[in-house]
Amino acid sequence: MGAGMDKEYFASINEVSKRLSVPAYTLRYWEKQFPTAIKPTTGAGGRRYYRTDTFNKLVIIKELLYTRGMTIAGVKKLLKEGTFPDTVEAISNIGAQQYSAPAASAPKLDTGVLDLAINLLEQAKEQLKTI
Numbered sequence: 001m002g003a004g005m006d007k008e009y010f011a012s013i014n015e016v017s018k019r020l021s022v023p024a025y026t027l028r029y030w031e032k033q034f035p036t037a038i039k040p041t042t043g044a045g046g047r048r049y050y051r052t053d054t055f056n057k058l059v060i061i062k063e064l065l066y067t068r069g070m071t072i073a074g075v076k077k078l079l080k081e082g083t084f085p086d087t088v089e090a091i092s093n094i095g096a097q098q099y100s101a102p103a104a105s106a107p108k109l110d111t112g113v114l115d116l117a118i119n120l121l122e123q124a125k126e127q128l129k130t131i
Contacts, residue, residue: 027058028048057084059088060084
């Protein structure tokens with residue numbers, strides 16, 4: 001449970017945004033992406049208020065997406081399969097790698113080509129100085 005949050009506590013979207021260091025528009029986006037997990041209560045004027053259990057799910061979603069490198073689709077799959085972790089500590093048990101985005105393999109850079117390009121740019125720079 002989040003620090004200082006009671007069972008009956010409701011946090012505004014702005015408070016949750018600050019606590020998680022995530023913009024409010026991201027929280028609204030996650031609400032659309034994970035409607036079974038993120039169900040804020042709406043108050044007067046349509047303001048969103050989050051229960052403690054919803055806040056805890058947001059903490060886990062942030063950890064999965066930002067720290068573990070999972071994709072939105074990967075988190076959706078966890079929710080669908082019923083294997084969504086209950087706590088941040090439980091994340092290590094899910095084998096997040098199978099739901100992660102494929103690692104982008106950076107092409108090998110040929111330093112000879114880079115040196116040539118830098119040399120040409122330096123020559124062009126000198127030519128521009130004489131104009």
